Each structure stands twice: as C-alpha cells, then as structure tokens.
Amino acid sequence: MTPNTNNNNVSSQVPSHWPRHIHYLREPVYHSSVPEALRVFLLGPPNPKSAGLSTSRPPVAIRSISDTSHPAHGQYGLFATRKIPPHTRVIVYIGEIHCEDRPESDYDLSLYRSQDGVNVGVDASKMGNEARFINDYRGICAHPNAKFVDERNGETGRLEMGVWSGHQGIKKGEEILVSYGKGWWNART
Numbered sequence: 001m002t003p004n005t006n007n008n009n010v011s012s013q014v015p016s017h018w019p020r021h022i023h024y025l026r027e028p029v030y031h032s033s034v035p036e037a038l039r040v041f042l043l044g045p046p047n048p049k050s051a052g053l054s055t056s057r058p059p060v061a062i063r064s065i066s067d068t069s070h071p072a073h074g075q076y077g078l079f080a081t082r083k084i085p086p087h088t089r090v091i092v093y094i095g096e097i098h099c100e101d102r103p104e105s106d107y108d109l110s111l112y113r114s115q116d117g118v119n120v121g122v123d124a125s126k127m128g129n130e131a132r133f134i135n136d137y138r139g140i141c142a143h144p145n146a147k148f149v150d151e152r153n154g155e156t157g158r159l160e161m162g163v164w165s166g167h168q169g170i171k172k173g174e175e176i177l178v179s180y181g182k183g184w185w186n187a188r189t
C-alpha cells in the first residue's frame with residue numbers, strides 16, 4: 001500500500017477501479033475558456049482557513065456492473081460504502097470547469113450561467129473524481145436516491161456541484177443514482 005504522504009487524512013492513492021486513461025482529481029481544474037472575472041467569482045473569496053483542511057474519503061466505491069439486467073451493464077457505477085443519512089452531502093462532482101459547448105461529453109454537468117449568458121460546466125470526461133461514475137436511476141430503480149446541488153462550499157468558498165442523498169438516505173451497498181434530467185436523455189435519443 002502506498003504510504004499517505006499528505007498532511008491531511010486523504011489517502012494519496014487513486015480509488016480502486018479508477019481507469020488509467022482518466023486523470024484523478026482532488027480539486028477542480030479551471031480550463032482556459034473560463035474568463036478571469038468568472039473564475040474569481042467561481043473560486044469565491046479566499047479563505048485562509050481552508051488551507052490544509054482535512055477532507056476524508058467520501059463513503060463511496062466504484063464498482064463494475066456485472067448484472068446483465070442493469071442498463072449500464074459492462075460499465076461502472078458508484079456505490080455507498082456505509083449507510084448515508086437523508087439530506088447529506090455524499091461527494092462533490094469534481095472535473096474540469098469550462099465555458100465551452102461540449103455536447104459530445106456524457107460527463108458534463110451545468111454548474112452556473114452568468115448574467116451575460118456564459119454557461120459554466122463541470123466536465124469529468126477526461127479528469128474527475130468518483131462522482132463521474134454516478135448513473136441515472138432510469139431502468140434501475142423507481143426513484144433516484146441522490147441529486148446534484150450547485151452550492152458554495154462553506155469551507156473553501158468555491159462554487160461546486162455537490163451530490164446529496166435524498167429524503168430516504170442511501171443504504172450501505174446501494175448504488176448511488178441521480179436523475180440526469182429529461183433534457184440529458186432527449187439530447188441522446
């Protein structure tokens with residue numbers, strides 16, 4: 001096992017099943033398409049207390065899906081490694097923050113739209129964290145058990161996309177499932 005060389009309690013290892021061709025991120029990366037003023041807004045006011053914060057591993061595991069009745073069979077999904085109470089932030093969806101149109105990406109979430117109409121996305125197609133493996137609930141469960149919430153992080157001040165459990169919480173071992181939204185599916189069918 002690789003020793004933990006960080007000052008905080010985050011393991012330096014990438015998670016199990018992490019694909020070799022995808023860059024694993026612990027912090028978002030800001031693409032050159034994000035204008036400086038927007039970048040400053042997204043980052044929020046500097047918070048000296050956020051340096052060296054202990055950010056433990058989220059209670060999730062990436063697993064390959066071998067169940068042939070699962071619509072994402074042969075791919076991966078994200079599963080809870082312990083019971084997650086209702087209305088709890090599970091993980092942050094980390095990726096490349098950008099202001100481009102990326103219709104080809106299946107890992108691109110809309111984070112923010114500025115007053116002058118600039119769209120900011122978080123794209124985890126080439127780089128990201130475990131949250132990129134969250135599947136949509138359709139064909140798997142009657143309802144999603146989690147949702148994406150755009151929010152400002154109370155510690156770092158960053159605008160980011162949190163993944164929160166729903167009103168029933170998530171059982172240990174259960175797949176974490178959101179709704180990508182009808183628009184997402186309509187654009188692909």
Ligand SMILES: C[S@@+](CC[C@H](N)C(=O)[O-])C[C@H]1O[C@@H](n2cnc3c(N)ncnc32)[C@H](O)[C@@H]1O
Pocket residue numbers: 071072075076077106107132133134135136137138139140
């Ligand atoms: C953000 S990725 C989710 C992680 C993906 N399963 C993986 O292994 O990389 C989105 C892709 O997952 C698959 N997917 C997610 N939810 C699905 C569902 N309910 N039915 C069919 N495919 C799904 C689709 O291929 C979709 O393009």
